[in-house]
Amino acid sequence: RTDRERLWRSLMDLARLGATPKGGVNRQALTELDRQARDLFIEWCHAEGCTVRIDAIGNIFARRPGLDPDAPVVMTGSHLDSQPTGGKFDGSYGVLAGLEVIRTLNYHDIRTRAPIEVVAWTNEEGCRFPPCMMGSGVFAGQLELEAMLAQTDAEGVTAGEALDAIGYRGSNEIDKYHIKAFFECHIEQGPILEDTDNAVGVVVGALGQKWFDLTLTGLEAHAGPTPMSLRRDAMLGAAEITQAVNRIANDHPPHGRGTVGVLQLHPGSRNVIPGQVRMTVDLRHFEPKALVAMAEELHQVVEETSQRHGLSAELKPTADFAPEHFADRCVDAVRRAAEALECSHMDIVSGAGHDAIFMSRVAPAGMIFVPCENGISHNEIENADPSDLHDGCNVLLHAMLEQAIT
Amino acid sequence: RTDRERLWRSLMDLARLGATPKGGVNRQALTELDRQARDLFIEWCHAEGCTVRIDAIGNIFARRPGLDPDAPVVMTGSHLDSQPTGGKFDGSYGVLAGLEVIRTLNYHDIRTRAPIEVVAWTNEEGCRFPPCMMGSGVFAGQLELEAMLAQTDAEGVTAGEALDAIGYRGSNEIDKYHIKAFFECHIEQGPILEDTDNAVGVVVGALGQKWFDLTLTGLEAHAGPTPMSLRRDAMLGAAEITQAVNRIANDHPPHGRGTVGVLQLHPGSRNVIPGQVRMTVDLRHFEPKALVAMAEELHQVVEETSQRHGLSAELKPTADFAPEHFADRCVDAVRRAAEALECSHMDIVSGAGHDAIFMSRVAPAGMIFVPCENGISHNEIENADPSDLHDGCNVLLHAMLEQAIT
Numbered sequence: 001r002t003d004r005e006r007l008w009r010s011l012m013d014l015a016r017l018g019a020t021p022k023g024g025v026n027r028q029a030l031t032e033l034d035r036q037a038r039d040l041f042i043e044w045c046h047a048e049g050c051t052v053r054i055d056a057i058g059n060i061f062a063r064r065p066g067l068d069p070d071a072p073v074v075m076t077g078s079h080l081d082s083q084p085t086g087g088k089f090d091g092s093y094g095v096l097a098g099l100e101v102i103r104t105l106n107y108h109d110i111r112t113r114a115p116i117e118v119v120a121w122t123n124e125e126g127c128r129f130p131p132c133m134m135g136s137g138v139f140a141g142q143l144e145l146e147a148m149l150a151q152t153d154a155e156g157v158t159a160g161e162a163l164d165a166i167g168y169r170g171s172n173e174i175d176k177y178h179i180k181a182f183f184e185c186h187i188e189q190g191p192i193l194e195d196t197d198n199a200v201g202v203v204v205g206a207l208g209q210k211w212f213d214l215t216l217t218g219l220e221a222h223a224g225p226t227p228m229s230l231r232r233d234a235m236l237g238a239a240e241i242t243q244a245v246n247r248i249a250n251d252h253p254p255h256g257r258g259t260v261g262v263l264q265l266h267p268g269s270r271n272v273i274p275g276q277v278r279m280t281v282d283l284r285h286f287e288p289k290a291l292v293a294m295a296e297e298l299h300q301v302v303e304e305t306s307q308r309h310g311l312s313a314e315l316k317p318t319a320d321f322a323p324e325h326f327a328d329r330c331v332d333a334v335r336r337a338a339e340a341l342e343c344s345h346m347d348i349v350s351g352a353g354h355d356a357i358f359m360s361r362v363a364p365a366g367m368i369f370v371p372c373e374n375g376i377s378h379n380e381i382e383n384a385d386p387s388d389l390h391d392g393c394n395v396l397l398h399a400m401l402e403q404a405i406t
Numbered sequence: 407r408t409d410r411e412r413l414w415r416s417l418m419d420l421a422r423l424g425a426t427p428k429g430g431v432n433r434q435a436l437t438e439l440d441r442q443a444r445d446l447f448i449e450w451c452h453a454e455g456c457t458v459r460i461d462a463i464g465n466i467f468a469r470r471p472g473l474d475p476d477a478p479v480v481m482t483g484s485h486l487d488s489q490p491t492g493g494k495f496d497g498s499y500g501v502l503a504g505l506e507v508i509r510t511l512n513y514h515d516i517r518t519r520a521p522i523e524v525v526a527w528t529n530e531e532g533c534r535f536p537p538c539m540m541g542s543g544v545f546a547g548q549l550e551l552e553a554m555l556a557q558t559d560a561e562g563v564t565a566g567e568a569l570d571a572i573g574y575r576g577s578n579e580i581d582k583y584h585i586k587a588f589f590e591c592h593i594e595q596g597p598i599l600e601d602t603d604n605a606v607g608v609v610v611g612a613l614g615q616k617w618f619d620l621t622l623t624g625l626e627a628h629a630g631p632t633p634m635s636l637r638r639d640a641m642l643g644a645a646e647i648t649q650a651v652n653r654i655a656n657d658h659p660p661h662g663r664g665t666v667g668v669l670q671l672h673p674g675s676r677n678v679i680p681g682q683v684r685m686t687v688d689l690r691h692f693e694p695k696a697l698v699a700m701a702e703e704l705h706q707v708v709e710e711t712s713q714r715h716g717l718s719a720e721l722k723p724t725a726d727f728a729p730e731h732f733a734d735r736c737v738d739a740v741r742r743a744a745e746a747l748e749c750s751h752m753d754i755v756s757g758a759g760h761d762a763i764f765m766s767r768v769a770p771a772g773m774i775f776v777p778c779e780n781g782i783s784h785n786e787i788e789n790a791d792p793s794d795l796h797d798g799c800n801v802l803l804h805a806m807l808e809q810a811i812t
């Protein structure tokens with residue numbers, strides 16, 4: 001069994017780096033605070049006798065050797081960076097759960113056939129340098145290293161320069177085809193486990209995502225003297241499309257999701273009919289066909305709505321991730337561990353993107369979710385129960401052990 | 407007949423003060439540029455032999471004496487201030503059309519029984535110091551002088567300080583109960599005259615206005631892991647209410663107007679369900695009962711929609727103007743003048759607020775509209791046809807003469 005107190009203490013120690021007044025964390029990727037978090041993680045790993053390697057995008061790999069030098073590695077990990085107003089658990093939990101596994105094995109002097117490796121992936125959040133899941137994406141060959149190093153933040157600093165500045169541009173080549181299994185512990189970032197009173201979610205896969213930028217252009221005009229029939233009101237079009245986005249998601253249960261998170265009106269004056277609206281659409285589904293159908297319905301709605309209101313519309317895809325099904329090996333290992341430990345658990349699909357999804361393209365991968373309070377994440381008030389975190393960590397230990405021993 | 411070229415030349419001379427690159431005007435109330443415009447207007451008035459008085463809110467009254475010292479005054483005017491990205495005609499036209507009337511009377515040496523007065527009202531736009539129509543509102547006893555002088559701009563400067571800074575805080579008491587008729591020329595700021603090919607609009611009144619600030623609060627949550635059924639999406643509520651605002655206006659033809667001009671999402675991230683939306687609603691109608699009914703429908707829709715989506719809603723009235731019917735004396739005088747001059751004309755209702763509306767509460771008032779290109783106003787590309795401006799000015803001359811002679 002892992003040590004509940006030790007895990008919690010490490011989480012709290014790490015959360016001091018970038019702590020915000022409201023109890024959250026602001027530790028964006030490749031900042032000085034990220035460096036401090038990385039240094040602390042490596043210090044802890046060295047204390048456990050691990051060897052540490054850093055690759056060209058700054059991912060940190062801490063290895064506990066196995067008995068068989070030829071055995072493929074059993075890996076776990078997540079990320080140390082946070083959103084600007086992020087919480088203490090998103091990412092950090094997955095890294096420190098991995099560390100806790102190594103500490104537990106050391107404490108009980110358990111040797112495994114396969115090496116155990118804990119990874120801290122660079123820039124999962126993507127809020128300073130887009131896109132998100134940069135480190136795991138480069139490692140898994142899903143994102144191009146040179147292009148990623150050239151990505152800039154709002155100040156024009158490149159990711160490569162930022163890596164150099166904190167001294168984390170490494171060079172080791174890590175063999176991605178020699179991984180037996182990759183596991184990631186993470187808070188659910190949604191309300192389902194809490195709603196159903198489960199301590200652990202056995203993650204069977206992740207929703208596919210299609211993101212769009214939509215610009216609707218009508219004619220800005222005075223709200224008083226312009227009769228309803230002569231308007232080309234971009235906001236009215238945006239309102240109808242927002243409703244349609246929700247309807248489309250509801251029409252594809254249970255996995256359909258549709259969200260309009262950004263909406264900017266021009267000129268944005270209370271007595272001027274909006275001449276232009278820029279908005280975003282985020283569509284998600286677990287079935288590839290359903291996700292394609294949702295995107296097609298969005299295209300139709302945008303065309304039909306903009307025509308009806310005399311608007312011009314530009315609908316631009318900005319991201320496209322296929323749905324991911326995790327490997328049976330990992331999903332079953334997680335489910336067996338939860339059963340053996342008598343943790344209340346359920347199968348669940350990840351609604352969010354995670355490093356494990358990119359890893360799943362090059363190795364068997366799986367995830368373990370634990371509840372977070374009210375399903376809230378990407379928020380300074382993000383919270384999780386020490387017992388749930390401990391349960392998830394124990395499931396991780398047992399799933400990894402099963403893979404590392406056999 | 408008024409002088410088409412002289413009117414146009416003065417409009418273009420005035421438009422130089424605050425001219426913007428795109429051909430518009432930025433001459434906000436009580437700025438240095440407003441001072442220059444005021445100085446130029448007064449210089450022109452003095453050149454025509456007028457006496458000039460300034461009241462405590464900075465309204466400028468330029469008087470051409472009549473033959474009968476006891477005869478009530480026949481007044482006209484509008485405003486010299488503009489929106490930040492305003493046009494050359496909104497306001498300026500009404501002031502300079504009045505000046506052109508005096509110039510024409512002088513040129514033809516026509517003496518009137520009643521004095522003729524041209525007014526430049528302070529701060530009609532309200533964009534620097536809310537509310538709009540400040541000068542005419544104070545003059546007509548609809549707004550409180552001391553409260554208005556204490557209004558601040560974005561930098562914290564009070565209207566009183568700004569008046570002092572440009573040297574336009576006057577003290578003369580002008581007798582508002584000795585006005586026989588007030589007329590205001592203005593561009594329509596809407597598309598109706600152009601659409602129906604009329605040179606002049608005989609304004610019979612103005613739509614009442616009810617403005618609201620609405621805040622919808624739900625729960626911000628991650629767009630991926632949060633199932634549709636567990637959301638409290640403030641944007642979805644805002645979208646439904648936006649559609650309802652339009653439907654309510656359409657349900658009250660032909661004068662109903664409903665506009666959502668401002669909509670701000672929190673946190674405004676593409677993969678976060680908006681937890682809060684702040685928006686504005688602008689409702690207008692010509693029938694008092696219909697306007698009240700529209701506001702009641704809005705209240706119902708807000709309550710029903712927010713309940714259905716698990717949102718809390720705060721609906722706050724921010725402005726309330728009753729519909730205005732202009733006095734028969736002025737409306738008929740304008741219509742007779744248009745007929746006598748064989749100007750194509752139609753009766754029209756003003757959709758926007760104007761100084762004449764406040765004046766109508768203390769004296770018989772009326773307005774003359776002329777078309778503006780594509781109905782566009784509050785925009786640097788605002789444009790009007792010199793012939794239409796001339797027609798409107800001629801109608802003003804004849805309507806004022808009729809009132810000033812009899």
Ligand SMILES: NC(=O)NCCC(=O)O
Pocket residue numbers: 132189351352353354630677
């Ligand atoms: N885990 C997480 O917040 N990923 C960000 C990308 C997404 O929206 O799914």
Ligand SMILES: NC(=O)NCCC(=O)O
Pocket residue numbers: 224271531538595757758759760
């Ligand atoms: N004329 C004008 O633009 N007035 C502003 C107030 C309104 O929205 O009607």
